[in-house]
Amino acid sequence: MKENNIRGGDAPIKVELEANKNYSWCSCGHGDQPFCNGTHRKEKATTPLTFQVEEAKEAWLCTCKLTKNPPYCDGSHNA
Ligand code: FES
Structure with a gap:
């Protein structure tokens, strides 16, 4: 972390x-999850990850911030 x-x-x-x-995935954990709401500025934490997908899809986005494959959950929240 x-x-x-x-x-x-x-x-x-x-x-x-x-x-x-364009989506901005929260990488700091402080704001509403899973997308950035700007709280990282106040908390002096990490900036969001901007990403896109080529085709519409359902996805499970990480909230624990331990994933090794951001913005997607990789099961690290169980570690
Ligand atoms: S919620 Fe972060 S790895 Fe699953």
Whole structure:
């Protein structure tokens, strides 16, 4: 866990992602999960990860911030 980051949750959140849309996944754990709401600035924590998907899909996004495959849950929340 990077300095000033916290676990934002203990389980992933299921989301419906739209194709070719910019998403900002919260990497610091402080704001509403799983997307950035700007709280990292106040907390001096890490900035969000911006990502897109090529096709619309359902995805499980990490909230614990321990994933090795951000923004997606890789099961690390159980470690
Ligand atoms: S919620 Fe972070 S790895 Fe599953």
